[in-house]
Amino acid sequence: xxxxxxxxxxxxxxxxxFYWFVFKKNLKQQNIFLIIASYxxxxxxxxxFLFLIVISTLIDYFIGKLLANENNPNKRKFLLWLSIIVNxxxxxxxxxxxxxxxxxxxxxxxxxxxxxxxxxxxxxxVGISFYTFQTLSYSIxxxxxxxxxxxxxxxxxxxxxxxxxxVAGPIERATNLLPQFYKNRVFNYSKAVDGLRxxxxxxxxxxxxxxxxxxxVNTIFENHEDYSGSTLFLGAVFFAxxxxxxxxxxxxxxxxxxxxxxxxxxxxxxxxxxSRDIAEFWRRWHISLSTWFRDYLYIPLGGSRGAKKQQIRNxxxxxxxxxxxxxxxxxxxxxxxxxxxxxxxxxxxxxxxxHIEIVATNKNWPSIxxxxxxxITFILTTFAWIFFRSESITDAFNxxxxxxxxSIFTIPQIRPTDxxxxxxxFIGIEWIGxxxxxxxxxxxxxxxxxxxxxxxxxxxxxxxxFSRNDQEFIYFQF
Numbered sequence: 001x002x003x004x005x006x007x008x009x010x011x012x013x014x015x016x017x018f019y020w021f022v023f024k025k026n027l028k029q030q031n032i033f034l035i036i037a038s039y040x041x042x043x044x045x046x047x048x049f050l051f052l053i054v055i056s057t058l059i060d061y062f063i064g065k066l067l068a069n070e071n072n073p074n075k076r077k078f079l080l081w082l083s084i085i086v087n088x089x090x091x092x093x094x095x096x097x098x099x100x101x102x103x104x105x106x107x108x109x110x111x112x113x114x115x116x117x118x119x120x121x122x123x124x125x126v127g128i129s130f131y132t133f134q135t136l137s138y139s140i141x142x143x144x145x146x147x148x149x150x151x152x153x154x155x156x157x158x159x160x161x162x163x164x165x166x167v168a169g170p171i172e173r174a175t176n177l178l179p180q181f182y183k184n185r186v187f188n189y190s191k192a193v194d195g196l197r198x199x200x201x202x203x204x205x206x207x208x209x210x211x212x213x214x215x216x217v218n219t220i221f222e223n224h225e226d227y228s229g230s231t232l233f234l235g236a237v238f239f240a241x242x243x244x245x246x247x248x249x250x251x252x253x254x255x256x257x258x259x260x261x262x263x264x265x266x267x268x269x270x271x272x273x274x275s276r277d278i279a280e281f282w283r284r285w286h287i288s289l290s291t292w293f294r295d296y297l298y299i300p301l302g303g304s305r306g307a308k309k310q311q312i313r314n315x316x317x318x319x320x321x322x323x324x325x326x327x328x329x330x331x332x333x334x335x336x337x338x339x340x341x342x343x344x345x346x347x348x349x350x351x352x353x354x355h356i357e358i359v360a361t362n363k364n365w366p367s368i369x370x371x372x373x374x375x376i377t378f379i380l381t382t383f384a385w386i387f388f389r390s391e392s393i394t395d396a397f398n399x400x401x402x403x404x405x406x407s408i409f410t411i412p413q414i415r416p417t418d419x420x421x422x423x424x425x426f427i428g429i430e431w432i433g434x435x436x437x438x439x440x441x442x443x444x445x446x447x448x449x450x451x452x453x454x455x456x457x458x459x460x461x462x463x464x465x466f467s468r469n470d471q472e473f474i475y476f477q478f
Contacts, residue, residue: 001044002472003253004207011041012257019261020187027184031158034261038163042127049125052090057160059086060135064142064149064156076143083139087132094125096328127167129325133292135160138174140296147175155181164257168250168475170268170288177263185262194441195259197456201440202252204459206473208466209426210245212419213238220414221389224399229408232399239389240382241423244273246474247286252438271434273381274359276373278342279352281381289325293318308348315347316340326388331396335387342380358434422462 001007015037023029043050063083070076138156142149150156159178165171220227220235227235251268258265272284282290294303301314316337323336346352359374360366366374383400390396433439444452 001041003250003257004203004467004471007044011037012260016260024187027182028154030185031154031181034158034163035154035161038158038161038166041163042161042166045126049128052125052128053131053161056087056090056132056135057157059083060139060160061150061153061156063139065151067139067142068149080139080143083136087136091128091132094128130169130171131160131166133171133289134174137171137292137296138178141174147178150174150178152182162258162263164254164261164263165265168247168254168473169286170251170254170266171292172265172288176266180263187262191259191262195256197440198252198256198259198438200256200456200459200463201438202249202254202256203463204249205245205252205426206249207463208422210242210249210474211471212416212422212466213242213245214471216414216416216419217242217389221395221399224395224402227402227413228410229403229405230410231412231414232403233408234412234414236382236386236389236399236403240273240378240385243385243388243474244269245426250473250475255438267437271358271430271439273378274374274431274434275377276355276359276370277346277351277377278339278380279346280355281377282339282343283356289322293322297321304347304352311347312344315343319343330393331387331390334393334396335384338384338387342384361435422466 001011015033019030019033019037023033039050039053042053060083063079067076067079070079138147138159141147155178158181159172159174162172162177217235217239220231221239224232224235248269255265255267266288268286268288270284270287272281275281275284298314298318301317302310303314304311319336319340320333321336322339323332323334326332326335343352346354359370386399387393387396390399429443430439433441433443436442444455447455
C-alpha cells in the first residue's frame, strides 16, 4: 500500500479511529490491532511475503529468550550467528541470488570454461532490507547485553511490523521503539497536529517535487545519447533532488504517521544537501542506516582506531557494504566506492567531524566559504548518484562522457520552468526550516492564523494538482 494512494487515504483514518476510540483502554488490544493493521498494509502488495515477517519475528524473539538464559559464550555465539544467518539468508536469497549466479557464470566464461545454470524468477519482497536489519539489531543488542530480551511476543511482533516504517524505514532500534509498545499511549492533540504537518510536508516532497523530477529524469537517463551535456547535467541534478524528495518524503510521512499513534520514530534525514563535506552529508543522509552500519559493522571492525591502513580498510568496507545493501548491481558498489574515496581525505586529515552543527546556525545566510563547500559537496554527490541511477556501469560512463564536452555550456534542451520554480521554493523552505526536525516544523507560527492556514492549503492543492498516478517510492526496490 503506497502512502500516496487512495487506498492509504482510506486505510489510515480507519486504523486511527479504531486505535484511539475502540482499543484505547487496553494496551494489548492496541498492539494486536497494530499488528493486524500492519499485516494488512504489507500484505496489500503480496500476502505471501507475510510469512517472511512472521518467521523473522518468531526466530529473533525466541533467540532473544534463549540468549537471556544462556551463559556459555560458545552457545551464545551460536545463537547470534543463527539469527544472522537466517536473516541475511532470507535477504541474500531474495535480493542477491541471481546477481551471484550471473557473475559466477560470467567468471567461468571469462576463464574459458562456460557453464550453464538457470536463474530463478524471484520477486523481491518489499522492505526486506529494512525489517531484516531491524530484527537483526535486536538479536545483536540482546547478545551484547545492551538490552534485556522481551517476554511480550505481541509487543515484539508489533515492533517488527509497525506499518509506518515497515517498508522503507527509518530502521528503528529495539532500544528506542520496542519500549514504546510496553507503555500506555494517550492521545496528544498537539503531537497529532504536528504529525499531520510532517505528513503533509512529506507528501509535498514526494508527489510535487520527486515525482515530477522523476518524469524528466526517466526521459533523460533512458535516452541520454540524444541530449547535450547541459541537459544530462540537469538530469543528474534532478535525480539528486528526486531521490532526496522521494526517500526523505517517505521518512517524513512515516514519522508523522507514527506520531499520530503516539510513537516517536527517529529522524532519518537532516537536510543533507546543506552539508559542507561528504562526512557531514553521511551524518545527515539516511541516518538510521548510516548509524546501523556504524554501530554493527564499522566500530566492531575498529572504526577510526588503529593504523591508517586499518582505517582506510574500514571506510571502504562500510561504503562498499552500504552500496551492496542498496541493490544487486555493480553500479551500487561503484557508488559506494566513490563515496569512500570522497570520505578518505577527511578521515586521513582528521577533518571528518569538522561540521557537526547545521550550516549557518542562527544565521540567515551562509558565508561564501560555506556556500562553496555546499556546492562542491552537492556536485560530488550528484556525480556519484549517476552510477546509482544508471542501469549498468557502461550506461553510467556513457552518461558522464556525454556531460564532459562543450555542449555542457549550451542551454539545456529540457527546461521545465514550473518545476524549476517549485524546486527553488522547496529549497528556500528547506533552508528556512533547516534547524528543525523537518522543514515546516516551526514555519509560520508567527504568522496570522489565516495566512498559516493558507500556506497549508496551498501545499495540499499542490499535492493534488501535481499528483502523478501513485508512483512507487524509489527505496521500495531496496
